[in-house]
Amino acid sequence: MRGHHLGLPLTTGILAVAATALLFALIACEITTHGALARLDQQLADWFNRHAFSPLTTLVLGYTHLHGTIGVLAMGALLLWHMLRRRQWHWAADLLLVLPGGMLLNFGLKHVFMRLRPHFDDPILVLHSYSFPSGHTIGATLLYAMLAAYLLRLPALAGRGAQAAIVCTALLLVLLTAFSRVYLGAHFLSDVLGAMLLGTAWFALCTTAIFTLHRHYRARARSN
Template sequence: MDNSLTSRLHRFAAARVSPEEQFGLHLSVGVLVLLLAMAGFARIAGAVVAGAPITQLDVELANWLHAHANDSPVLRHFLMGITHLHSTPGMLTLTALAAWWFHRRGARHWIPTLLAAVPGGMVLNVLMKHTFERARPHFDEPLLTLSTYSFPSGHALAATVFYGLLACYLARHAHGWGRRAGIVLLACLMVALVAGSRLYLGAHYLSDVLAAMAEGCAWLSICVTGVATLRRRQAARARGGAANLNEET
C-alpha cells in the first residue's frame, strides 16, 4: 500500500514538472506565478484600504514628483508621449499590430492569448477601479486632468500584460539563457517606464502601479497558462483519436 501510494505521488510530481505533459511544467509555473501575484495584489490592496504607511509614502512621493515635474521639459514631454502611447487607443493599436505580427510569423495560436490578455485585462482593470474607487492624486496645477479612479493603474496593467506576453513568446523561441534574460529585462524596463510616466505626471500613486503590475502578472498567467493547457489537451485528443483510428485499420 505504502509503495503504491509513494509510486503514485512520484508519478504525479514528475508529471507536474514535465515539459511534455498536458498538465505539466507550464501549468505548475503558471499556478505559482498566479498565486504569488494574487498575494502581492491582495497585500497592496489591503494596505491601501486600511490606510497603512504605504499610503503616506504614496502622497509624499506624488507631491515630490509634482514639485519637480517641470524641471526638465524634455523629460516631461518624453514621458507624456510614453503615457499617451499606452493609453486605451494606443494599447488597442499595439495589440492589433502584435496580432498581425503573430499572424505573419505563423504563430496564430498566440493571437487568442493576446486578445484575452490585453483587452481582457483592460476590462478587468476597469472593474477593479470601480471596486476600490480610489481618488487620483490631487494638485492645484495638475499636468493631467483625469476624472476616473486611480487604483489600480490601467496603463501599468496594460503594459505588464502586453510586454509580458511578448516576452513569453520571444523568450520561448530565443536560444540561450542570456538572450532570454535580456528579453525579460527589456520587458521589465518597458513596464517600469510606463509606470514611471504615470507617477511623474501625477496620474497615479506608487501603490496604484505596483498593484497593477501584480494584477497584470496574475491575469497574464491565467491567459498564457489557460490557452497553453487547452492547446495541449486538444493535441493529446487528436493524437489519441489518430491512434484509435490506426488500431481499427
C-alpha cells in the same frame, strides 16, 4: 524552444497566479485601510510634483500617451495580425484573453475601489477617472508580457543572453510606463504596483489555461 512548450507548467502557473494575486490583495488592503503604503504614496506624489521639470516632462508625456488604451491596443493588434498570419491560433487566443480581457478587468476594479487620483495645487495632468489600479501600467504589463513570451519561443532567440535581454527589456518598458504615471501625478505608487501585479496574475492565468489546453489537445491528437 518550440511554441507549444512555452506555456507555463500547470503547477508553476497556479503558483504565479496565487502569489501575484495575494500581493495585489495586500496592496488593495493597504489603500482601503489607509495604511503605511498609502502614506508613502502621498509623500512620493508630492515629491515628484515639486521636482518635475522640462524637458523631462515633455518626454514622459510622449511616452505615457504611447501606452494609453489606443496605443496599447494598436500595438496588440499588430501582434495579433502577425500571429493570425502565421496560423498560431493558440497564441492569438491567448493574446485576445490577456490584453483586452485584462484591461476590462482593470477598468471594472477601478469602479470597485473608486480611489481618487493624486491632487495638487499645480498639477501636470488633470484626470477625473478613478486611480487604482493604473490602466496605462496594466496595459503595458500585459502587452510586453505577451510580446516577451512570444519572442522567447523563437529558435533564433533561444540563447540565455538573448532571452535575458528580452525579459529585461520588457520589464524596463513596463517600469518606464509606471514611472511616467507617478511622475506626472496621474497615479500613486501603489496604483502602478497593483496594476503590475494584477497584469502579471492575469497573464499567468490566461497563458497557463490556454497552453495547458493546447498541450492536452495535441496529446489527444497524437494518441489518435
